[in-house]
Amino acid sequence: MCSHQASCPSSDSIAPHVVAAHPEQGWNLLCNGAIVFDDTGELLPDGRIVAPHRVPAGQLAVAA
Numbered sequence: 180m181c182s183h184q185a186s187c188p189s190s191d192s193i194a195p196h197v198v199a200a201h202p203e204q205g206w207n208l209l210c211n212g213a214i215v216f217d218d219t220g221e222l223l224p225d226g227r228i229v230a231p232h233r234v235p236a237g238q239l240a241v242a243a
Contacts, residue, residue: 199208205217212224221229 195209195211195213197207198210201207202217207215209215214222216222216231218231218233220231223229
């Protein structure tokens with residue numbers, strides 16, 4: 180699945196690259212098998228879930 184020489188970086192690394200992009204559906208498949216969602220959540224190849232990293236509403240900028 181991965182074209183990295185030697186082996187693909189771990190799923191905890193930011194080095195894996197996108198091998199299949201599906202922006203219309205809101206997700207990308209990385210070369211290490213992880214699925215990354217537009218809301219910053221992740222589904223790792225071993226089945227673990229990384230929850231989305233959301234900013235509390237009080238910290239969002241509001242246009243005046």
